Amino acid sequence: MSKCTKRKLRGRLWTTTKGIPMHLIVDGKPIDIEADPEMPLLWALRDLAGKTGPKFGCGIAACGACTVHMDGTPVRSCILPLREVQGEITTIEGISTDGKLHPVQQAWLEEQVAQCGYCQAGQIMSAVALLDEIDNPSDEDIDNAMGGNLCRCGTYPRIRAAIKKAAALKTAGI
Amino acid sequence: MRAFIVIATSAIMVFAMATWVLAQETQTPATVDAAAGLPEWEKIYAVFSHPRCANCHVEDDHPRWSGAHYGKTRFHAFNVQRGIDGSGLGNPGLRCMTCHFETNSAVLHGPPGAENWHLAPAEMVWFGKSSGEICAQIKDPARNGGRTLAEVAEHVRSDKLVGWGWSPGPGREPAPGSAEETYQAIEKWAAAGAPCP
Numbered sequence: 001m002s003k004c005t006k007r008k009l010r011g012r013l014w015t016t017t018k019g020i021p022m023h024l025i026v027d028g029k030p031i032d033i034e035a036d037p038e039m040p041l042l043w044a045l046r047d048l049a050g051k052t053g054p055k056f057g058c059g060i061a062a063c064g065a066c067t068v069h070m071d072g073t074p075v076r077s078c079i080l081p082l083r084e085v086q087g088e089i090t091t092i093e094g095i096s097t098d099g100k101l102h103p104v105q106q107a108w109l110e111e112q113v114a115q116c117g118y119c120q121a122g123q124i125m126s127a128v129a130l131l132d133e134i135d136n137p138s139d140e141d142i143d144n145a146m147g148g149n150l151c152r153c154g155t156y157p158r159i160r161a162a163i164k165k166a167a168a169l170k171t172a173g174i
Numbered sequence: 175m176r177a178f179i180v181i182a183t184s185a186i187m188v189f190a191m192a193t194w195v196l197a198q199e200t201q202t203p204a205t206v207d208a209a210a211g212l213p214e215w216e217k218i219y220a221v222f223s224h225p226r227c228a229n230c231h232v233e234d235d236h237p238r239w240s241g242a243h244y245g246k247t248r249f250h251a252f253n254v255q256r257g258i259d260g261s262g263l264g265n266p267g268l269r270c271m272t273c274h275f276e277t278n279s280a281v282l283h284g285p286p287g288a289e290n291w292h293l294a295p296a297e298m299v300w301f302g303k304s305s306g307e308i309c310a311q312i313k314d315p316a317r318n319g320g321r322t323l324a325e326v327a328e329h330v331r332s333d334k335l336v337g338w339g340w341s342p343g344p345g346r347e348p349a350p351g352s353a354e355e356t357y358q359a360i361e362k363w364a365a366a367g368a369p370c371p
């Protein structure tokens with residue numbers, strides 16, 4: 001990277017010009033970066049890979065806004081150091097296929113879930129992970145899966161409704 | 175043919191019983207030296223009952239949080255639970271390894287980390303249990319993962335997640351002593367007949 005980018009994480013600066021070469025697969029595409037191995041994945045995604053869908057919220061895995069998948073498992077990218085990244089990364093920008101929204105995204109639209117929207121990328125990624133394992137989740141399943149994704153606008157009832165709608169859409173093959 | 179099956183079955187049962195008895199004998203030597211063993215057990219109990227260990231050795235589905243920043247001990251936030259499959263790895267959509275990676279977060283209140291982060295099986299409960307109860311559990315192969323005491327000692331010395339208890343990251347009090355010291359204490363306690371208080 002020729003451009004020197006600095007971002008602050010709770011007092012730490014990440015300088016992208018002092019990195020080592022790394023190879024990531026993000027949303028199905030190979031990406032070569034140079035970065036400090038201690039840099040959290042979120043910084044690499046947003047500043048180096050141009051994936052600004054995942055959001056910075058708390059920086060300590062306490063809000064879920066930064067959630068992405070690593071080989072299908074949801075992870076909080078704000079505290080996952082690059083040296084521990086093993087596997088393919090999927091962001092909110094990589095879950096639609098051939099221009100068609102993922103059933104969770106479609107349900108989110110139909111239920112008009114978002115208010116400010118800041119946390120929704122993380123919410124959707126956790127919901128996708130839930131539906132990958134449980135086809136028809138109960139209220140309890142949803143509460144268990146989504147407890148780590150906070151929404152200060154309080155859209156939780158619509159999130160629950162959208163997950164149930166997404167389950168129905170997915171089952172119907174829509 | 176039927177007689178052969180009966181004889182063979184009996185032989186297998188006798189062999190299995192002998193193996194079980196032998197296994198029990200390896201857990202507890204014939205002689206018990208309480209004077210030598212109990213001080214070693216106290217060192218072990220200090221580790222097993224410490225929050226860095228006991229907070230994830232719970233009987234229910236909720237890992238605990240505790241420490242200077244938390245006031246009293248509380249449930250892990252975010253509705254984190256053992257997991258509907260009983261695996262101890264969390265629930266679909268919110269696995270332990272969603273936040274707990276292989277190393278500690280360097281940030282205060284960031285998630286601690288070690289390989290294979292998970293809750294201990296419910297039968298290995300230490301949280302809220304007395305010294306005598308934990309002592310009985312750790313000697314019971316049905317509740318200690320099928321281990322001999324030598325295997326328990328080795329597990330304590332070599333397992334990466336157990337070892338995390340002595341290097342828990344910023345802002346957390348480590349378990350007393352070290353993995354090696356606890357290994358030595360278990361060996362001495364076992365050699366003394368593994369007495370319980």
